[in-house]
Amino acid sequence: MVEQVNLKIDHLSVSVDAGATILEAARKVNVRIPTLCHHEDLCVAGNCRVCVVEQVGLDRLQPACAIPVSEGMEILTNSMKVRNARKQIIELLISEHRAECTTCYKNGKCELQSLSNEYIVGESGFLPLVPLKGYTIDEFSPSIIKDDSKCIRCQRCVRTCDQIQSIGALTVAHKGGEMKISTFFDKPIYEVVCTNCGQCVNRCPTGALTEKTYINEVWNAIDNPDKFVVVQTAPAVRIALGEALDMDPGEIVTGKMVAALRRLGFNAVLDTDWSADLTIIEEGNELLQRLKRVLKDKETDVKIPMTTSCSPGWIKFIEHTFPDFLEHLSTAKSPQQMFGALAKTFYANKIGVDPSNMVSVSVMPCTAKKFEANRPEMRASGYQDVDFVVTTRELAMMVKQAGIDFKSLPDDDYDSIMGESTGAGVIFGATGGVMEAALRTVYEVVTGREIPFDGLNILPVRGMEEVREASLKIENPLPEWDFLDGVEVKTCVAHGLSNAKKVMEKVKNGEADYHFIEIMACPGGCLGGGGQPLPTSPEIRKKRAEAIYREDAGKKIRKSHENPEIIQIYEDFLVEPLGHKSHELLHTTYTPRNRY
Amino acid sequence: MKKGLKRLDLIFKNEHDSAVILEKSLKRSNEELIEDLISSGLKGRGGAGFPTGLKWKLTAEASGQEKYVICNADEGEPGTFKDREILSSVPHKVLTGMAVCGRIIGSEKGFIYLRGEYKFLIPKLQKAIDEFHELADSLNLPFRVQIFLGCGAYICGEESALFESMEGHRGEPRNKPPFPTDSGYRKGPTVINNVETLAHTYSIFKYGPEKFRDLGVKDSRGSKVFSVSGDTPIPGIYELEFGMTLQKFVDDFGDGDAKAVQVGGAAGFCVPRKKFDKTVIGYKGKLTGISLPTGGSMMIFNSSRSMYNVLHNYLDFFVEESCGQCTPCRVGTQQLLLGIEAVKRGDKSSQYLEKLLELAETMRVTAKCGLGQSVANSFSSIVENFREEMIY
Numbered sequence: 001m002v003e004q005v006n007l008k009i010d011h012l013s014v015s016v017d018a019g020a021t022i023l024e025a026a027r028k029v030n031v032r033i034p035t036l037c038h039h040e041d042l043c044v045a046g047n048c049r050v051c052v053v054e055q056v057g058l059d060r061l062q063p064a065c066a067i068p069v070s071e072g073m074e075i076l077t078n079s080m081k082v083r084n085a086r087k088q089i090i091e092l093l094i095s096e097h098r099a100e101c102t103t104c105y106k107n108g109k110c111e112l113q114s115l116s117n118e119y120i121v122g123e124s125g126f127l128p129l130v131p132l133k134g135y136t137i138d139e140f141s142p143s144i145i146k147d148d149s150k151c152i153r154c155q156r157c158v159r160t161c162d163q164i165q166s167i168g169a170l171t172v173a174h175k176g177g178e179m180k181i182s183t184f185f186d187k188p189i190y191e192v193v194c195t196n197c198g199q200c201v202n203r204c205p206t207g208a209l210t211e212k213t214y215i216n217e218v219w220n221a222i223d224n225p226d227k228f229v230v231v232q233t234a235p236a237v238r239i240a241l242g243e244a245l246d247m248d249p250g251e252i253v254t255g256k257m258v259a260a261l262r263r264l265g266f267n268a269v270l271d272t273d274w275s276a277d278l279t280i281i282e283e284g285n286e287l288l289q290r291l292k293r294v295l296k297d298k299e300t301d302v303k304i305p306m307t308t309s310c311s312p313g314w315i316k317f318i319e320h321t322f323p324d325f326l327e328h329l330s331t332a333k334s335p336q337q338m339f340g341a342l343a344k345t346f347y348a349n350k351i352g353v354d355p356s357n358m359v360s361v362s363v364m365p366c367t368a369k370k371f372e373a374n375r376p377e378m379r380a381s382g383y384q385d386v387d388f389v390v391t392t393r394e395l396a397m398m399v400k401q402a403g404i405d406f407k408s409l410p411d412d413d414y415d416s417i418m419g420e421s422t423g424a425g426v427i428f429g430a431t432g433g434v435m436e437a438a439l440r441t442v443y444e445v446v447t448g449r450e451i452p453f454d455g456l457n458i459l460p461v462r463g464m465e466e467v468r469e470a471s472l473k474i475e476n477p478l479p480e481w482d483f484l485d486g487v488e489v490k491t492c493v494a495h496g497l498s499n500a501k502k503v504m505e506k507v508k509n510g511e512a513d514y515h516f517i518e519i520m521a522c523p524g525g526c527l528g529g530g531g532q533p534l535p536t537s538p539e540i541r542k543k544r545a546e547a548i549y550r551e552d553a554g555k556k557i558r559k560s561h562e563n564p565e566i567i568q569i570y571e572d573f574l575v576e577p578l579g580h581k582s583h584e585l586l587h588t589t590y591t592p593r594n595r596y
Numbered sequence: 597m598k599k600g601l602k603r604l605d606l607i608f609k610n611e612h613d614s615a616v617i618l619e620k621s622l623k624r625s626n627e628e629l630i631e632d633l634i635s636s637g638l639k640g641r642g643g644a645g646f647p648t649g650l651k652w653k654l655t656a657e658a659s660g661q662e663k664y665v666i667c668n669a670d671e672g673e674p675g676t677f678k679d680r681e682i683l684s685s686v687p688h689k690v691l692t693g694m695a696v697c698g699r700i701i702g703s704e705k706g707f708i709y710l711r712g713e714y715k716f717l718i719p720k721l722q723k724a725i726d727e728f729h730e731l732a733d734s735l736n737l738p739f740r741v742q743i744f745l746g747c748g749a750y751i752c753g754e755e756s757a758l759f760e761s762m763e764g765h766r767g768e769p770r771n772k773p774p775f776p777t778d779s780g781y782r783k784g785p786t787v788i789n790n791v792e793t794l795a796h797t798y799s800i801f802k803y804g805p806e807k808f809r810d811l812g813v814k815d816s817r818g819s820k821v822f823s824v825s826g827d828t829p830i831p832g833i834y835e836l837e838f839g840m841t842l843q844k845f846v847d848d849f850g851d852g853d854a855k856a857v858q859v860g861g862a863a864g865f866c867v868p869r870k871k872f873d874k875t876v877i878g879y880k881g882k883l884t885g886i887s888l889p890t891g892g893s894m895m896i897f898n899s900s901r902s903m904y905n906v907l908h909n910y911l912d913f914f915v916e917e918s919c920g921q922c923t924p925c926r927v928g929t930q931q932l933l934l935g936i937e938a939v940k941r942g943d944k945s946s947q948y949l950e951k952l953l954e955l956a957e958t959m960r961v962t963a964k965c966g967l968g969q970s971v972a973n974s975f976s977s978i979v980e981n982f983r984e985e986m987i988y
Contacts, residue, residue, distance in 0.1 A: 129931075
């Protein structure tokens, strides 16, 4: 039992665990203290000072987010002194912020805007600082836009990049009035170690960090009668889109989303879950091939552990940070890119559309996918395989722009082919999902039996623990895989790049005896991606994960290799996993990059 | 110097007896030594005035694997230059104080955080340290002192920013609590004292606490080294008894036309002529009336000076030297500077000064560290006492 501390918040008595902050104590009695630099995912900063409160007996105000409670403390959150100070601090922040709210991408979703809405009356503020200093907007990245004029220096992005992702692409430079959030030598984001994961975008309280939007490009394609526009939707979009359209976290909106996309005017509404199933077939077979070459054929130039390759943030991270370990990456493209390569080849042929007239759009929970679609390797079809990537947030905006009452939409089904999916494809959206999906298939390929977990639920790889290890013993395999008899297949799952780094350090130091590692760049996996609705918190991500597994449990087919449309594409087009066509369209190469 | 004030020579008298004092002190118990410091009434000479004996006691009692003794020689306050002189002429007093502190709190590691601009002191200072290490070795004292050179940021004189700087991070103040006595450099319990404070401990260990306590006034005991500059015929460094009135100070050091004295540097208070005789130089206490603490900076301005320019200069300084971390300090300093410019130009009415005074008060009560909190000192005291100079 943790020691309890008794205090009073606005004359209300409350007991909290020793070590709790004033802010946490206030929440317990439902007293809301405004915050800006505070974020549940990040360490305490105490920078913005918006949360200052009065502690009876002290002259100076205290930042509620940073000060631990003490016995007998009496806190006032709404005294004249507090109100005056808070209002002035908000005025100060607005004075260094280019407050052109009506034209801002974050209009209506900006935390500074809602605070000013609560506290500012009239135009009695301070002198605007932005016009005096000028500013730059970094728009070079295909994923992220950084607008210094909207930055309020709360350093949430800096802490995100450092603590959650251990990248440090964003950092604080200069001091005093010149202090700003910068990059290495103030280079554009595009040129530094940034992985485009967008976790900073998810935590920026203002419009200083936003995704680069492709909404207009998508509208233009839809409105062009000569274009055939296909759209694919990533697994994690369907369990989060509702949040951006006035629904609660954890609501599954797959059917409504499909209906909305059709109303928006897409010519075909298809599913990235389908190509997630395809990824499992290719990547699972690649894993088995690698194991065979290492364990049976004793080849020394084949690398294990093999790591997943679906997360483009993770790909860019390993290219920068562990460039000597790229051979550990599965060569399988991500589901988005597998889909893109097949859309303008197999699918275009199937429906009789000239691929040059096809526009391929994907809806992703991710900002790094925008970068991935623009990689030079991703033109296997002879065209850019995926033309435009929009995030879950952008799709929500398009739905609003189109005047669609999302909540009342009837459920609709994906088009075929490339629309059918299994539970294994859905769980790609959660950390551990690719591992679970792969194991469901790989185990069955090797042994001819279903994986021995109740209801196919491989619970040891699920959850939000930072790094999870699980092993699975292979017994009585089919003759072709007899070298695996008795082998304990060791797996590891990590999410968030700081955890990826920990795992890769082990691999680098020869301390990792894993066979297969799943890494997702974002906390919680894609469901916590940089393109997901705001806000984000451990609680919200947990609800999204529950929704993903609910969606999986509700699927008739739960294993990728049983997806009829996957079976069909191998029969009609690809012939065999890792075959010639697969090699051409579904596998890729990686590029070593510098740290600086 | 004309009349009145008693000059002292405790700090700078070079007595060449550190071996004796160190040996004598090491033979005494930690409790006795701390008791001497507490009863001497010594308070931190950097300006904040925390009782030194209590600081050492708390650090001695704190649990922690590794503890540290740090001498804060990041003398950055405009108008102060006394620590430079102390380190140049009597470094062994400072080192002796550090070593005794190390023994008391259980630390073998001492650092001198030296202001970047004082790089030129290193050769002599290092020589003094080397000699001191020999002395320590001869007494079987495993205490070692290292110089850490700062890079010129004012904020790094703030103790927690100083730790960050030493750890290789940006010099940004930390949230408090925890205080350095519990968690300082590398999260170890740390005693961090101003150069002069450590030199005073030497005198206290040598002469006993009574001699120190006999000097000064209640709540402000002992002597203090002042850096006197501005409109004075005799600028320089002076050790004086604590507790004098500003009138007496001006009588001795002014040029006969002093209209204001800035006590405590840019972060201190501006006292106008009419308040000279009511103002006492010393720490805030129950009996001392208007008392102003100072790290030693005393700037005298005569009637030829524009107090607008003085304030403008200070604000320029703060705008540049704020670390930029917290809103009130980063933006507040800029707004104060732009604000007085706008009033002076006539772009804003004189009423705007009221808003700026409110802002200064907000900064005082909400800024994260002493820098932002003390901008209000000079701002409010200058604007309130020389309001017409701000407007016309």
